[in-house]
Each structure stands twice: as structure tokens, then as C-alpha cells.
Amino acid sequence: MKQFINKIGAKQDLTFSESKEAFKILMEGKANDQEIFDFLTMLSNKGESSDEIAGGVYVLREKSKRVNVEDCIDTCGTGGDGMNTLNISTASALLLASMDIKVAKHGNKAVSSKCGSGDVLEALDININLDSNEIEQQISKNNFGFMFAPNYHSAMKFVGPTRKKIGKRTIFNMIGPLSSPALVKKQVIGVFDKTLLEIFANALKSLDIKFAWIVNSDDGLDEISPYAKTNVMQLKNNEITEITIDPKKLKINADNFENLIGQDAKFNADKMLGIFKGEDNDFSKAVCLNAAAGLIVSGKYENYEQAYNYARDFIKSGAPYKHLVKIQNA
Template sequence: MNYEELIKKLADKKNLTIGETQFLFRKIMNSEYNDEQIGTILLGLADKGEVSDEITGGASILREKSLKVTLEEDVLDMCGTGGDGKHTLNISTAASIVLASMNINVAKHGNKALTSKSGSADVLEKLNINILKNPDQVKKSIQQHQFGFMFAPHYHSAMKNVAGVRKKLGRRTIFNLLGPLCNPANAKFQCIGIYAKELLSAYSESILKLGAKKAWVFHSHDGLDEISIFAKTEVIEINKKDLRKFTIEPRDFLEKNYEFKDIVGGDAEYNASKIIELFEGKESAFLEIVSLNSAAGLMVMNQETDLLSAYKKVKSHILNGSVMKKYKELKI
């Protein structure tokens, strides 16, 4: 097994095994390849289309190399892969704080923007929430405030070997898919939005192989890596060893129609201002989509058994000002 053989395999549009992918990723993480070689690997995988074994193999090496946050509590991570090109407000970040205010332990793993204007780390900085906590501080924050943020470059130091290449490529790569699978707190409960419907099955299989207890993986018909309030969303639920597919129809939840432009974001400062408006209970499309995505978190954490009642519960919780109290706890 060597670099040239595996690159030829990718060029021939042949899938790599878990072992072959681990071989390449271990070399990348150990700084054994230059930027050009790394770029060739990433483009080869992306142009062919990543499969479950490749996602699993890459994620297993990133997990192996990561700094760890050790928790006994069950924790949830909510994140999207990014790369959907929709430039929305930071939905999963807002939903994470909403859920923390509902006494759900959230271990949020994220980064600064690579393919959007504002990543989770960018907007949290503008909200004056410390993104640079070490593992002990994150653990303490989750135990005391139900929310901890792990800034990916600090927990995956080997990722510096690919940061420049990813930025230069300026397009989504397998690393968009790997980020949500490499939570340093080993979150066994997850809500993950992905940027392409055709990856739903492969991604779900990877989550299963990597040992999640329960997860929802979703992609909306309007292209979001979130549960949409404008179009149907395809979901695969992973529950221990079982997979279940279903569709969420937003008309079953919303009483009012909104336009997609109502959830389009801007820079981190703009997005942070919209999150504060949300926490203050302002009625908006953002409130609706955060409520629906937060409701999914309650379902994954087995706090609710019906998505509609979970959505109503979250929306009422936001409108009564409870989230603002939690946000003030989390500020520096």
C-alpha cells in the first residue's frame, strides 16, 4: 500500500477501504505529505464521491489524534457539515444554547468559517462566549452550565496540516463530513445536517460503525444541512443498531409562511445580533427553524417522543425568556 497506488485507485473512481483511508489519513496527520499531495487526496475523494468506509476511516484517525474531554454525562452535539452554500444564520449554534437552557448537556464542536461567512466559533466569539477553553474547562462548563464549546483547531492540532490546503481549495471536502464525527467529548447523541442527500446513507452507516447511541442525520429538499421550515427534510435515525428513515414536513408545524431570505445570515456580528433577538423572544423565521431543530435534539436525547409537541415546547420556552438567562450565564 502506498500513496501512488491509492491515488490511482481514486483517479479510477474506485472506493478505498477503511484500512486504506486510515493509511492516508495517518500520513496526513503525521505531516508526511505536502500540500499538493493532500490536495490530490481530498480532490480525488470529493470528485469520486465519499463512501461510508472512507468517512469511517478518516474519522477514526482524527479521533485517535484528538485531545479528549472526558465526561460521564450523556452529551449531545448539534452541527452541520457546512458546505451547503446557503449562508444561513447559525442555526445549530443557536439551537445548542437553547437546548442547554432546557437542561440538555451540549458538547458543541466547531470551527471558524471555511465555506461560509460565519462559523460557530466566529458567532460565539461575537456573543462573548469563550471558544478557547481547555478540556477541564469545557468539562466544568458542561457540568455547571450544560454547554461547552470545543474549538476544533485546538482539539485537533494535527488539522493544521490541512488548514491551508482546505482554504486554498475553497470547496467542501471529506473534512466537512469528518468534523461532526470527531467530537472530542465523544458525544454519543448527535443531530447532524449534511450538505448532500446522496450522502445520507453512507454517513448514517459511518455513525453506526463509530458507535453512536442515537443520532439524526438529515438533509432538506431545499439544500440545507439543517431541518428546514421551507421544504421537506429527509432524516435517518440511528438508534443503537437500528436505522429508520422518515420525512419531516414543515407544514405540519408552522402556522405562518416565511421566505428563505428571512434566515439568510451575514457576517458573525450580524448573525450574533439575530441570535440575541431570538433569545429575547422575537417572532421570526429564525425562531421557527431553531425551534424545530432544537426539538430534534430533544427527540434524540429521548426527552420527547413526538416532534410536534417537542417543537411547541421549545418555541414556548424561547418566547418566555428562559434562553436569555442561560446566555447570560455563558458570557465571559
């Protein structure tokens, strides 16, 4: 481990194979606490590279339990934007499922926010502790399965205590969203920092992802924002292109960021129930903007504006609530 720590300490990036080797040591419990601390903090100080992220994802996927599904998408982002918004990507995942898109949603409980995807789903009476077979059945039946990260990534136990001690974001906040136990090939990923857009796109390219949108908005959201332009890095068939989404061009009349601020799990779940029953507000618009990205990467739509308008009409119909009840009763 020392050679990798020394290289990072000298502000040099690890290669893909070096990163895989380092993460194998970490994930097999062969590094001591000080080595883990130095490795993670020095990586953070240097700035994580695409190869370093891809190497970590490769090992974490290799060590995880597997969920065997096909042609699913995931909407798991990095979190950590510090905005404490409502659960936009989780709501968009449920909305997509109601629109007949298969979603294998990977996520956790709150780390840096008040309410993570696991918390809000529990508040909605959705079981987050399903095994692989049960998730496969749920996706087949209702287009939605939630993989609660701690149940699938037991190798993370070796770094958990040191991550808590560090108390701030590390590379694991970046590799987590890319390490789906379902090995999805299509993703919408929100990132907490604009500089990560290209880094993530290149990491995903190394990991053979077919179609992904990596998003970060000018107002700091790790989501597509209804209030400001959103920067998108698209990876499609090994080609990376930049896209900008402008809510003004989509005629989205949203102007108060406070409308997206979340609270505890019950509050956030109630807001989600409201929009699924047809309430029209800034949260509904934000969810549709992000669900539209899911419609694009799933291949259902090619034109983003058309995808957004379809999601808007659909959510106002109240149909997503009926589908949510099916998921709750499953």
C-alpha cells in the same frame, strides 16, 4: 500513499482499514503536498464512501485532544450549503442547554459562510478558547461547552495549506463534524447534500454512535427547514430509518426564506439575542425545529411534534436569554 491514490483514481472505494491507514499518513505529516492534493481531489471526484469517512473520523479522533464528558449531544453540521443563513445549529445548541440538555458543541470559524459558530459565539461574548478542563466544568455548570476545532485537532495542520489551495469542499468537511473531542454518542448533523444522508448514517454506525439524526431539507438547507420538507436519516441502536418532517403538518407559518439570511457575526448574534428574549419570527421557528431534533436524540422526547411545541413555548418565555447570560458570565 500512492497505492491509495491509484485505487481512488480508478474510482474504487477504500476499505475502512485502508482509509485509516491513508489518514494516518496524512495526519502524521508523512504525505507530501502533491499526494495530499491528489488524494483529496480524487476522493471528491469519485464521491466519498461511508468507510472512507469513518476511517478519517477514526484517525482524527485518535489524534485529537480529549474532553471527558458523558451523555452530551452535539449539533455540529457540515456547513457548506451555500445559503448564508443565520447560525441555526449554534442557536439550537444554546437553546438545548437552557432546556437542561448537556451540549458539547464542536465547531469552527467561518470557512464558506460569512459567520461560523466560533464567530457568532465570540460576538455573544462567549469564550471559545477554553481548555478541556474548563469545557468539562462549563458543561457541568451550564450544560454548554464549545470546542473550537483548531485548538483540538493539531494534526489538521499538515493538510491545511493544501485544503486552502484546493479551495473547495473535501472529505475533511465531512469528517470534521463527526470528530468531536468529547466523543459524543448522540448527534444532530446537518449535511449539505441529500446524497450524504445514508452515507453519514452508515459511517456513524461504524463509529458506534448510539442515536443520530442526519438532516437535509428540500430547499437545500443543511438544517431542518421551516419552509420545505426535511429528509432525516435516523440512526438508533444500529438501525437506520428514514423520516420526513413537513412544516405544513406542524402548522408552521413561515414563507420568506430571506428572513433566515445572515450577515456578519454581530448581526447574527443580535438576531439570536432577539429570539432568546422571546421575539417570535422565522428564525425562532427554525431554531426550535432543530432543537426539537436534539430533544429527540437526547432521549427527552420521543414524539417530534411534542418536542417542537415544547421548544416553542420555552423559547417564547425568555428563559433562554437568562441562561445565555449565565454562560456569558461563567
